[in-house]
Amino acid sequence: MEISSKYSPQEVEGKWYEHWMEKNYFHSTPDEREPYTIVIPPPNVTGVLHMGHMMNNTIQDILIRRARMQGKNACWVPGTDHASIATEAKVVNKLAQQGIKKTDIGREEFLKHAWDWTHEHGGIILKQLRRLGCSCDWERTSFTMDDIRSKSVIRAFVDLYNKGLIYRGVRMVNWDPKALTALSDEEVIFKDEHSKLFYLKYYLVESGECKVESEEGSIIHQDEKGYYAVVATTRPETIMGDTAMCINPNDPKNQWLRGKKVVVPLVNRVIPVIEDDYVDIEFGTGCLKVTPAHDVNDYMLGQKHNLESINIFNDNATISEAAGMYVGMSREDCRKQIVIDLKEAGLLEKIEDYNNKVGYSERTNVPIEPKLSMQWFLKMEHLADIALKPVLNGDIKFYPSKYVNLYRHWLENIKDWCISRQLWWGHQIPAWYFEWKTENGERKVDVIVALNKEEAEKIAIEKHGLSVFRSPFSVLRQDDDALDTWFSSWLWPLSLFNGILDPDNAEFKYYYPTNDLITAPDIIFFWVARMIMAGEEYQDEVPFKNVYFTGIVRDKLGRKMSKSLGNSPDPIELIDKFGADGVRMGMMLSAPAGNDILFDEALCEQGRNFCNKIWNALRLVKGWNVDENAAQPEAAKMAVKWFDARFNQVLAETNDNIDKYRLSDALMGIYKLTWDDFCSWYLEMVKAPQGQGIDRVTYDATIKFFENLMLLLHPFMPFITEEIWHAIADRKEGDDIIIAQQPKLQAIDEQILKQFEFTQEVINNVRKVRSDKNIAFRDAIQLVVKGTANKDFDCVIAKLCNVSEVSYVAEAPAGAFGFIVGSTEFFVPLTGSVDVEAEIKKLEEELRYAQGFLKSVEAKLANERFVNGAPAAVVEKERKKKADAEAKIAVIEQQLASLRK
RNA sequence: GGGAGCUUAGCUCAGUUGGUUCAGAGCAUCGCCCUUACAAGGCGGGGGUCGUUGGUUCGAGUCCAACAGUUCCCACCA
Numbered sequence: 001m002e003i004s005s006k007y008s009p010q011e012v013e014g015k016w017y018e019h020w021m022e023k024n025y026f027h028s029t030p031d032e033r034e035p036y037t038i039v040i041p042p043p044n045v046t047g048v049l050h051m052g053h054m055m056n057n058t059i060q061d062i063l064i065r066r067a068r069m070q071g072k073n074a075c076w077v078p079g080t081d082h083a084s085i086a087t088e089a090k091v092v093n094k095l096a097q098q099g100i101k102k103t104d105i106g107r108e109e110f111l112k113h114a115w116d117w118t119h120e121h122g123g124i125i126l127k128q129l130r131r132l133g134c135s136c137d138w139e140r141t142s143f144t145m146d147d148i149r150s151k152s153v154i155r156a157f158v159d160l161y162n163k164g165l166i167y168r169g170v171r172m173v174n175w176d177p178k179a180l181t182a183l184s185d186e187e188v189i190f191k192d193e194h195s196k197l198f199y200l201k202y203y204l205v206e207s208g209e210c211k212v213e214s215e216e217g218s219i220i221h222q223d224e225k226g227y228y229a230v231v232a233t234t235r236p237e238t239i240m241g242d243t244a245m246c247i248n249p250n251d252p253k254n255q256w257l258r259g260k261k262v263v264v265p266l267v268n269r270v271i272p273v274i275e276d277d278y279v280d281i282e283f284g285t286g287c288l289k290v291t292p293a294h295d296v297n298d299y300m301l302g303q304k305h306n307l308e309s310i311n312i313f314n315d316n317a318t319i320s321e322a323a324g325m326y327v328g329m330s331r332e333d334c335r336k337q338i339v340i341d342l343k344e345a346g347l348l349e350k351i352e353d354y355n356n357k358v359g360y361s362e363r364t365n366v367p368i369e370p371k372l373s374m375q376w377f378l379k380m381e382h383l384a385d386i387a388l389k390p391v392l393n394g395d396i397k398f399y400p401s402k403y404v405n406l407y408r409h410w411l412e413n414i415k416d417w418c419i420s421r422q423l424w425w426g427h428q429i430p431a432w433y434f435e436w437k438t439e440n441g442e443r444k445v446d447v448i449v450a451l452n453k454e455e456a457e458k459i460a461i462e463k464h465g466l467s468v469f470r471s472p473f474s475v476l477r478q479d480d481d482a483l484d485t486w487f488s489s490w491l492w493p494l495s496l497f498n499g500i501l502d503p504d505n506a507e508f509k510y511y512y513p514t515n516d517l518i519t520a521p522d523i524i525f526f527w528v529a530r531m532i533m534a535g536e537e538y539q540d541e542v543p544f545k546n547v548y549f550t551g552i553v554r555d556k557l558g559r560k561m562s563k564s565l566g567n568s569p570d571p572i573e574l575i576d577k578f579g580a581d582g583v584r585m586g587m588m589l590s591a592p593a594g595n596d597i598l599f600d601e602a603l604c605e606q607g608r609n610f611c612n613k614i615w616n617a618l619r620l621v622k623g624w625n626v627d628e629n630a631a632q633p634e635a636a637k638m639a640v641k642w643f644d645a646r647f648n649q650v651l652a653e654t655n656d657n658i659d660k661y662r663l664s665d666a667l668m669g670i671y672k673l674t675w676d677d678f679c680s681w682y683l684e685m686v687k688a689p690q691g692q693g694i695d696r697v698t699y700d701a702t703i704k705f706f707e708n709l710m711l712l713l714h715p716f717m718p719f720i721t722e723e724i725w726h727a728i729a730d731r732k733e734g735d736d737i738i739i740a741q742q743p744k745l746q747a748i749d750e751q752i753l754k755q756f757e758f759t760q761e762v763i764n765n766v767r768k769v770r771s772d773k774n775i776a777f778r779d780a781i782q783l784v785v786k787g788t789a790n791k792d793f794d795c796v797i798a799k800l801c802n803v804s805e806v807s808y809v810a811e812a813p814a815g816a817f818g819f820i821v822g823s824t825e826f827f828v829p830l831t832g833s834v835d836v837e838a839e840i841k842k843l844e845e846e847l848r849y850a851q852g853f854l855k856s857v858e859a860k861l862a863n864e865r866f867v868n869g870a871p872a873a874v875v876e877k878e879r880k881k882k883a884d885a886e887a888k889i890a891v892i893e894q895q896l897a898s899l900r901k
Numbered sequence: 902g903g904g905a906g907c908u909u910a911g912c913u914c915a916g917u918u919g920g921u922u923c924a925g926a927g928c929a930u931c932g933c934c935c936u937u938a939c940a941a942g943g944c945g946g947g948g949g950u951c952g953u954u955g956g957u958u959c960g961a962g963u964c965c966a967a968c969a970g971u972u973c974c975c976a977c978c979a
Contacts, residue, residue: 003938005938005939005941006939006941007941190975190976197979231979232979233979234979235979278977278978279978279979280978280979282978283978283979284978284979287979288978288979289979290979291979295977295979296977297977297978297979298977298979299977300977356978356979357976402905402906405904405905405974406904406905406973406974406975409904409905409974409975410974410975413975413976521973521974524974556912556913558972589913589927589928590913590914590927590928595913595914596972597913598912598913600912600913600928602928602929603913603928605941606927606928606941608941609939609941609942610941611941612939612941612942613938613939613941613942615938615939616938616939616941616942617938617939618938619938619939620938620939621938622938623938660917662915664914664915665915665926668915668926668927671927672926672927679938679939680943680944683938687938690937764945767944767945768944768945768946770944770945771932771933771944771945771946772945774933776934776936777934777936777944778936853921857921860920860959860960863959863960864959865958865959865960866920866959866960867959868959869958869959869960870920870959870960871920874920875920877920877921878920881921
């Protein structure tokens with residue numbers, strides 16, 4: 001049957017994936033084998049595959065497939081994340097398009113919509129992973145909001161609350177005015193902003209006691225309206241919330257303001273001047289306006305100095321009633337208007353350009369508003385403590401290791417984790433508020449944390465008595481808030497095997513701790529660190545042993561891929577175009593651990609080309625006819641010996657590279673072994689002459705080598721390797737490469753590798769002579785060797801260079817092109833056309849180089865301090881170099897002499 | 902403001918304890934080839950004073966210092 005000269009992945013990939021699924025090869029159950037476990041970083045349930053996923057999951061699949069081929073019980077657990085804030089935002093948007101507001105339909109109805117949305121869009125990404133070839137144990141597919149995972153989250157919350165690690169309190173939190181929820185510190189992204197610094201006039205209150213005294217260094221402002229202080233601010237729209245002005249007590253230029261009262265511009269509220277070291281004397285005028293409700297530092301000052309706190313913003317960051325003016329305006333509009341009004345009122349001294357950092361919501365990309373609110377927090381001190389140890393002592397290894405520092409720094413400076421979100425999509429906080437009326441009519445509230453409502457009721461009854469509980473004035477209602485998404489993700493390695501609810505179950509005991517975690521460095525704090533905390537807290541054991549941080553996928557200009565830039569290719573389209581194997585290879589070739597990868601379609605093209613190369617090697621071998629009577633030619637015999645050694649050499653390197661998570665190096669090694677060593681050298685050496693059959697020994701060896709190459713390559717390129725596996729030999733049912741075992745490392749014949757390297761150099765030289773002199777390959781030539789040499793590979797030289805005869809002589813032949821390999825002289829006799837002058841010139845060049853080299857070596861050896869100081873082996877090496885160089889020079893000189901005759 | 906990393910061929914990167922197995926790889930490029938597996942290919946070639954400047958050393962891409970450029974992380978200077 002004719003095989004196409006182009007490999008077509010479209011015809012191959014789907015077929016094999018189905019076959020693997022049918023055979024249930026991806027599924028794992030505990031047995032006596034060593035487990036190898038990976039849990040997927042769960043993508044957003046309603047998301048679609050992007051390049052980051054492609055890379056990340058390719059790596060996971062490589063590791064999982066390799067483990068499977070090493071006889072381990074490989075288990076890769078897939079799943080998705082409910083992505084609380086992101087998904088809720090999408091559902092809210094969708095409802096808005098239908099004119100529905102979430103608050104109008106209520107929690108239950110909203111959740112119905114959210115589940116519909118989840119079911120409709122959910123799991124697309126997992127299907128896409130199948131196209132990529134991912135060998136996940138799909139039977140284990142989980143969701144952070146499925147039954148077990150949800151119950152695990154609730155159990156963990158209750159448990160941590162009972163341990164005293166979770167508390168509820170009023171704190172300054174990061175408020176997202178678009179999503180209308182609190183966020184954790186990690187969800188705030190600071191961006192540089194070109195903004196303005198506004199200098200506002202705060203006039204002093206005139207009164208009898210208020211006397212301005214000039215002291216040394218004072219800078220007093222005064223105009224026709226009186227004395228005034230100048231405050232520099234980037235946020236003039238918050239003046240309605242000012243309840244003090246603060247100076248540094250050690251600031252000479254503002255001494256005159258001590259104990260005074262000033263008037264907030266436009267607002268006309270009188271506020272005191274307070275003093276605190278916190279104020280930076282050098283910044284602006286050294287006067288700080290204090291808005292305790294809207295700035296973290298001001299809040300701290302407010303607490304310290306007992307200031308009133310005026311919340312001038314509504315939850316959506318419009319101006320509130322409490323502000324008394326500009327009510328209902330957006331903060332942006334308000335700023336514009338207030339600047340105009342200040343100017344008109346003569347209260348704006350000047351405006352300067354200013355660069356500062358503004359916190360934005362990671363999800364909704366709107367500026368964060370610091371807001372005082374009641375939230376739930378997880379205490380981090382203890383958890384940080386237990387999570388630091390395993391990373392510092394090497395129980396968990398980071399690749400690359402530079403992330404250890406980052407990790408440590410974060411844990412050592414950690415703050416409590418705000419875990420409540422004012423969202424509905426997610427795990428509702430298992431806290432109930434029991435409200436009742438005391439005998440004297442006072443209303444009271446008790447917070448009850450319990451696994452479910454029934455439990456909560458039981459506790460309420462226990463604590464407050466049945467009659468109080470049943471009283472018509474009593475209410476038990478659950479906290480409205482949901483938990484941060486990461487509060488479920490951090491349990492992932494535990495909860496996937498039901499280790500929170502049932503820590504003694506056999507599966508959990510078998511699969512946990514998992515082996516490798518492959519993730520992006522930008523979630524090292526969000527996720528990695530917290531999983532380690534949870535693992536240590538619940539199992540007193542690490543959740544995984546190695547963490548491989550991938551780089552961020554960028555476009556070839558180094559820009560982050562994003563929807564708005566439109567520079568992110570659709571991974572599925574790439575697979576359609578280049579095949580999954582091609583794309584996988586493209587991703588892996590330039591993705592050393594931790595380095596950003598600059599993605600370029602050309603890399604996938606290289607992957608596709610490689611597939612094609614392999615495909616054509618198959619075509620060649622398939623075209624061979626075995627001649628059972630044929631004896632094995634010498635060249636083929638040597639080729640088999642050599643390739644066997646070479647294969648084992650690369651096998652050792654590959655194993656080493658993968659053990660060190662240097663996957664791109666490993667793949668490159670296999671690529672070169674296949675393309676250069678196998679295709680360009682080996683196959684050319686063993687090819688039978690036109691029209692002849694190949695002998696049995698060589699054929700079998702070749703098939704074996706081909707198989708071994710495919711085994712080595714399979715984790716990286718699963719589809720084409722399975723296809724080739726089945727094409728090169730008759731396979732019994734179930735003899736599939738995916739479950740075959742990796743080749744075992746055999747002894748490497750170093751001697752033959754050295755000999756062959758020498759041979760390659762000879763062949764390259766002959767080819768160069770051919771190329772230089774324009775001698776077509778079909779025209780046979782002769783090769784003359786001066787003196788003696790190892791003749792083992794002469795047959796190979798003859799075959800690959802179309803040399804009719806390799807002969808050995810004592811004297812250099814006249815009229816021949818010469819070259820030197822090592823210190824052996826070779827000649828290609830060519831009738832009539834030798835340009836003696838050119839040959840002399842070439843040799844002189846070589847001589848110059850060799851002499852220069854010799855000189856440097858001699859200088860080194862003449863240096864007593866080197867001979868005495870350097871290790872003996874190094875000195876010995878130099879002596880050898882000297883001897884070699886001298887031999888080479890002698891040879892060149894001799895040749896020159898004979899040419900000049 | 903603090904901290905970490907990076908800077909080697911046109912591009913993307915290796916270079917693990919300092920010593921021609923150290924100046925490499927892949928891609929790109931150039932020349933010649935439709936040689937019956939492969940033009941998504943074959944064969945051959947060119948290309949870097951290892952960011953700069955000092956220092957340590959017999960010897961530095963490799964160690965140290967400073968500087969420049971660049972990336973990232975953290976941080977309550979309005």
